[in-house]
Amino acid sequence: MLRIDRATYDAIVAHARKDHPDEACGVVAGPEGTERPERFLPMLNAARSPTFYEFDSADLLRLYREMDDRDEWPVVVYHSHTATEAYPSRTDIGYASGPAADPRTHYVLVSTRHHAEQTGLAGDDVEFRSYRIVDGEVSEEEVEVVESYLFGHSPTTVVYD
Amino acid sequence: MAIQVRIPTILRTHTGGNKTVEGSGATLAALIDDLDAQHSGLKNRLVTEEGKLHRFVNVYVNDEDVRFTGALDTQVKDGDSVTILPAVAGGC
Numbered sequence: 001m002l003r004i005d006r007a008t009y010d011a012i013v014a015h016a017r018k019d020h021p022d023e024a025c026g027v028v029a030g031p032e033g034t035e036r037p038e039r040f041l042p043m044l045n046a047a048r049s050p051t052f053y054e055f056d057s058a059d060l061l062r063l064y065r066e067m068d069d070r071d072e073w074p075v076v077v078y079h080s081h082t083a084t085e086a087y088p089s090r091t092d093i094g095y096a097s098g099p100a101a102d103p104r105t106h107y108v109l110v111s112t113r114h115h116a117e118q119t120g121l122a123g124d125d126v127e128f129r130s131y132r133i134v135d136g137e138v139s140e141e142e143v144e145v146v147e148s149y150l151f152g153h154s155p156t157t158v159v160y161d
Numbered sequence: 162m163a164i165q166v167r168i169p170t171i172l173r174t175h176t177g178g179n180k181t182v183e184g185s186g187a188t189l190a191a192l193i194d195d196l197d198a199q200h201s202g203l204k205n206r207l208v209t210e211e212g213k214l215h216r217f218v219n220v221y222v223n224d225e226d227v228r229f230t231g232a233l234d235t236q237v238k239d240g241d242s243v244t245i246l247p248a249v250a251g252g253c
Contacts, residue, residue, distance in 0.1 A: 057219060103171065
């Protein structure tokens with residue numbers, strides 16, 4: 001199960017909406033070894049594409065160095081699909097199953113497609129789903145949104161790139 | 162002096178939990194061989210059967226992505242800092 005606070009949930013959704021129709025991506029870091037997504041870190045989609053996302057190589061190095069220095073790891077890696085459902089694609093599964101990718105990561109997928117007819121969700125609600133991806137196997141997990149995690153900062157104050 | 166290598170969380174199972182290990186070699190390929198001799202299994206995670214760096218892995222020498230500096234043939238020397246990371250990407 002992924003337990004995530006409301007402000008971080010909203011920040012991920014806002015990032016996905018803002019970058020639509022391109023895919024948005026980022027990380028929520030937390031203390032290494034824990035399941036606490038505490039620090040919202042929106043990333044630039046270096047591909048600037050509606051069908052692909054990637055962290056720029058230099059951004060990736062800076063991000064992981066910073067997390068490493070703070071004894072953090074990426075509890076959540078999120079990205080959006082802008083025309084398809086919030087389910088990991090073959091490409092997503094390939095990268096997430098890479099030899100250096102940690103299978104303890106929660107992969108959050110958000111869909112910003114117009115999907116009222118398909119899902120029955122009202123208005124422009126987005127799909128927000130979370131997965132574990134281990135050796136090519138995808139398992140969806142429950143998402144519990146909590147009002148507060150008593151975090152040290154408000155993720156909504158983060159300025160996007 | 163040696164070459165410092167930062168290991169991603171999942172590969173620390175090969176390094177006794179250590180975040181950083183040390184190795185030596187004149188090229189990245191030689192460094193990986195040296196690391197594998199000390200931490201068995203590491204090479205298999207980084208290098209494919211065809212002898213290429215795995216495409217879902219990013220390796221940096223100091224701040225340079227080795228994809229742009231000759232991949233496994235990239236020159237390394239004592240005092241360098243090498244970072245191994247998972248590539249983060251995907252698509253619909």
